[in-house]
Amino acid sequence: MALELNGTTGVSAVQAGAVESGDLPAGSVIQVVSVKSFNETDFNSSAITTTDYSASITPSSTSNKILILFSLPVRKNTTTTNAGISFYLYKNNSQIERLNNQLLYELSDEIYSSFAFNYIDNPNTTSSTVYDIRVNVPTAGPFRINDAGDVGELILMEIAG
16 A cells, blocks of 8 residues: 545555565665674784674665775774774675775874775675675784774665665
């Protein structure tokens, strides 16, 4: 039953299930999945390493896109100059994007900063798809994410195509 509004009958109720995701116009948000982490984690390896930021989403149509939003606090936990950290976006255990060449800190001080990005993926599937953030420290570390109770978040939004 569709929503009906006129001067005689008033507003009729929309029945549950009456509006399906396929009925929504392009650009509509179909579903949202988010993961937050408060865990303080130190990274000091040049190897690409997993983080707490991993989430899965099952697109309802192969034509839909996934908008990925990510932000986290970063602390350069060393007084070494030219220290850097890099972030990577993975989908189903395959790297799809290097999110930055390297956040490079040339100052000798410990620095608090934040890192954020957005990315649109076209997964072309209706199967569960896992996105996760990985990190490495190609030059002097360590770096800490989520320092002193700060929180980072990974958000996946299915967008109608």
